[in-house]
Amino acid sequence: MADSTVDVVFAVVLSVRAGRLAASVASVERRPRESLQAALARAVDVEALAHVEQLETRLLSDGTLATAYLGLGAARARPPRTADERSLVDAARARLRAKLSYTNVGFALAPETFTISELRDLYGAALGHDVSATNLQRVLLRRGVLERVGGSRAPGPAGGRPAALFRFASRRLAVTDQFAVLRPPGSRASG
Amino acid sequence: MADSTVDVVFAVVLSVRAGRLAASVASVERRPRESLQAALARAVDVEALAHVEQLETRLLSDGTLATAYLGLGAARARPPRTADERSLVDAARARLRAKLSYTNVGFALAPETFTISELRDLYGAALGHDVSATNLQRVLLRRGVLERVGGSRAPGPAGGRPAALFRFASRRLAVTDQFAVLRPPGSRASG
């Protein structure tokens, strides 16, 4: 075997900044016998990510095998440059959008505590369309995804009622849409 | 670089046989600059698979990097042998079970035409619990996943009403659960 196969690990980091879903990427060559997670940790500050999951493995146009991870949180990386990288970013965005509707991934976009309006803005930025604060609150509370936390946020200079503070009940990924069909008989949600 | 990194491509093939969800695996070493799909095609008869999707990339316990695909259909492969392989099979089963409830993947388990009872048995085997033929029919027809096809199947020696024949409207993967939340405002299902 002449040339040894090279493989790389990519991180695609998404976060909401300035009301937009911002994307950045990082990559490293995986060392011999190094675990994927270890390589990922060299590429990006994993501690600063609230959630990490594997995205996809592809052969890039230059022939390297790339295993991409989706990271959500505050880690810093560089802007995507190549078409390959932009394509991975698209896949990451699509994955996030899908999971926002049937899981609690929102926790990875939000700070520890927040108001419903702030959460609405985060969801709106991530989904790319307006979200109703009213219904977002109802859905996430009914699912048990959000918990109320004491205190409230004082209104801004324009006035308005003080906003109650919430947090995510869990900060680990969980599927929360109770409406998945074809469950075993006699397994109703307890509400 | 002393030893060149080896990477392999796995196929995990699932199908319903004899009322059970049967699993088999196949693998090949990927050749230099070979695409993942090409390697997969050397591992297993992809033409005999009704659906293929990437599952996961892992470092196996012997240090090889394995990219696993989930295949559904009639391709033949060998029984899983190692703990690594059994673990991939578990991941494949879990993926299939989840997707059965919100996509049309059922097409990849079913023949071209079938009765609702036959489909119920396929779903039951794949999900691992009983499925109601009544509700399965209603849900899949309402979603437009199934289409009625002319004719019917004659009853067996025990008698009974002849069963109508159905087929999947599409044999490509599509997400069909209309109940995903957080859709853009004013995008009601048309029924």
Place this chain on the structure above:
DNA sequence: CCAAAAGTGTTGAATGTACACCCATGG
């Protein structure tokens, strides 16, 4: 006529959307 298998009707619960309305604060 009876058993067996297939298919339809109906009811009730859970979930989401839309929108009207009320609440609390700053000026």
Place this chain on the structure above:
DNA sequence: CCATGGGTGTACATTCAACACTTTTGG
């Protein structure tokens, strides 16, 4: 007292599970 933003109530549509009932066949 009014504007502004936050929060609740309520009505309605959609989806699904459960189960009773009807239909169509073989013996």
